[in-house]
Amino acid sequence: MDKVKIGVIGIGNMGTQHVVNLYNGKVKNAELVAICDIKQSRLDWAKKEFNNEVSTFLSIDELIDANCADALIIATPHYQHPIMGIQGLKNNLHILVEKPIGVYTKAVAELNKIASESDKVFTIMYNQRTNPIYKKVRDLVKSGEIGEFRRVNWTITDWYRTQFYYNSGGWRATWEGEGGGVLINQCPHQLDLIQWILGMPSKVRGFCNYGKLHNIEVEDEVTAYLEYPNGATGVFITSTGEAPGTNRLEIVGDKGKLVVEKNELTFYRNRISEREHNATSQEGFDKPENWECKIPVEGILTNHVGIMQNFVDAIMDNKEQLAPGVEGINGLTISNAIHLSSWTDNWVTLPLNEDLFYEKLQEKIETSTINKEDIDIVLNLQGSH
Structure with missing residues (x-):
């Protein structure tokens, strides 16, 4: 693997920052290949902003079926974080979830169980x-x-x-x-x-x-x-x-x-x-x-880019994770x-x-x-x- 191909789900406030950082090469050995959002207006913005170089999807199902990504960054509203994390892991994708890891620990415990049974990298965006x-x-x-x-x-x-x-x-x-x-x-x-x-x-x-x-x-x-x-x-x-x-x-x-x-x-x-x-x-x-x-x-404080870089390095080189996803439940x-x-x-x-x-x-x-x-x-x- 020369680069980790990343899809971002949800381009609201934080998701937008993530796609811009990825597209502009702020994360080494990472490539933004897909964006998913339920609002067509946000996808239209992305197509214009990124010169139609990034695939766009209206649902996570479509993105996964396209088989274009190695990893997903989940930046949707909170209740979806465990649901989509499980969905991604079950489809053999590495997962980086925005904070919080979920709303209630019962759902996150199930996510952690699936992650423990997977060989994929699972990270949470604890940028601090x-x-x-x-x-x-x-x-x-x-x-x-x-x-x-x-x-x-x-x-x-x-x-x-x-x-x-x-x-x-x-x-x-x-x-x-x-x-x-x-x-x-x-x-x-x-x-x-x-x-x-x-x-x-x-x-x-x-x-x-x-x-x-x-x-x-x-x-x-x-x-x-x-x-x-x-x-x-x-x-x-x-x-x-x-x-x-x-x-x-x-x-x-x-x-x-x-x-x-x-x-x-x-x-x-x-x-x-x-x-x-x-x-x-x-x-x-x-x-x-x-x-x-x-x-x-x-x-220096590397913030969100630092966590994304650590995520990619863990995928590429098995580097120790700074913010393992399983710790999000704490x-x-x-x-x-x-x-x-x-x-x-x-x-x-x-x-x-x-x-x-x-x-x-x-x-x-x-x-x-x-x-x-x-x-x-x-x-x-x-x-x-």
């Missing part, structure tokens, strides 16, 4: 794993530099969205069309990074405000409390209606504290462990000696747990009760008052292979 800062944070945590993990706080409220944004598509900000709000759309990256760096929590308590700051039915403001197996705790705060917003991550261990804010990483390093100091100090208010260290971070599990906790007004213990979450999600869909016409059109995109 290419960020050198978060790579360094993970290294400092995993290497034991901060000692035993004690606390994490992440306030990520710079996802500001206007009402115009939510009105731009009938499927947006609906339970049936999108499957949630800020948790499922804007911040899957941060939920993934939390578990990528620190592992999975054992208990979750979520507080969601639905349509508090916009005329929508899903959550646009969230505060969640996390508990970990070793007793560590966490608070996760996010919103699409706060301006100016904040993006600040704190991770505390007994040997110090990491802070990520404004593209800088600072390590407040204790000269000795807090536990050792606590046990040996002969003064009541004495604190461990602490050094403020600006951590140098090497490399961040989604936290998201589902926050929702379920909010809906039941109770703690949720992991592993998640997938059947209960699905039941409650269906209740949300059935009681929705949103006009279903645009949603139904979008949902018809799913294939039948």
Whole structure:
């Protein structure tokens, strides 16, 4: 194989970026050969933009039947991600899925099962794993530099969205069309990074405000409390209606504290462990000696192109994946747990009760008052292979 022939399904906001990057050669050893979208107007745009050099299809079935691609990038509305991922894998295609991996873990578990039985590369577009800062944070945590993990706080409220944004598509900000709000759309990256760096929590308590700051039915403001197996705790705060917003991550261990804010990483390093100091100090208010260290971070954020390049390299050269698709279920599990906790007004213990979450999600869909016409059109995109 000289090049990986790629088809992109869905050319909305993200899909459009992907096809432009592929066509312009931003991903080495990759060739854009096909585009699929249910809107003829988008396909007409693609034909003009790419000089009729890329095949276009109105359905995933047509694209697969054409046998023109080695791999698919799935950038459709969220509910289709597991469905189309399974369809592609069953037809011997490598699969790269946009985030989130799906809306509910029960569907994603089936996708992971099919992927485990396949020899094809399966990747998720967790582009923030290419960020050198978060790579360094993970290294400092995993290497034991901060000692035993004690606390994490992440306030990520710079996802500001206007009402115009939510009105731009009938499927947006609906339970049936999108499957949630800020948790499922804007911040899957941060939920993934939390578990990528620190592992999975054992208990979750979520507080969601639905349509508090916009005329929508899903959550646009969230505060969640996390508990970990070793007793560590966490608070996760996010919103699409706060301006100016904040993006600040704190991770505390007994040997110090990491802070990520404004593209800088600072390590407040204790000269000795807090536990050792606590046990040996002969003064009541004495604190461990602490050094403020600006951590140098090497490399650049390659973002979506970086994940696509890693995907192609894994296909061509069996390179280790930065964002294996099977790991997409982890961040989604936290998201589902926050929702379920909010809906039941109770703690949720992991592993998640997938059947209960699905039941409650269906209740949300059935009681929705949103006009279903645009949603139904979008949902018809799913294939039948």
